[in-house]
Amino acid sequence: MSISGFAGIRPPRDEVLLLGLVDWVPLERVHQAVVDVHPDCPLPRVRQSTLDLIDELTREGLFDIGDLTGENAYFVPWSMSRQESLQRVRTxxxxxxxxxxxxSWFCWLDLTPQGALIAQPIEDRLRRSAEPSG
Incomplete structure (x- = not known):
């Protein structure tokens, strides 16, 4: 079930962007966002879709890949190329x-300022649609 309580309602890309507004996003949550939308999809396709989503989000500069090895378990971006990072995640x-x-907790995604510019309007639309009309 999605953290937001709307499992499968939004595209996985939107779900991950929204999660990124709140906190760093673990690999497990990206995987679950794909499963939520495609619960009957064969596992190999789920895994490839998850990797494709991470590739897309990082290629567009919306997220950085890293882990929580910083002081006080703070996010640290990996100091390697994006392609090397993706291969590390794939492995x-x-x-x-x-x-x-x-x-599940091998890597985390950190929303970039550019990602926030894409994610915030999604959240704003959701808030407006949830407001009672009056």
């Missing part, structure tokens, strides 16, 4: 999928 997620304790 942990695909090769160790049977061990969710390994891949």
């Amino acid at each position: 942990a997620y695909i090769d160790h999928f049977d061990n969710p304790d390994h891949w």
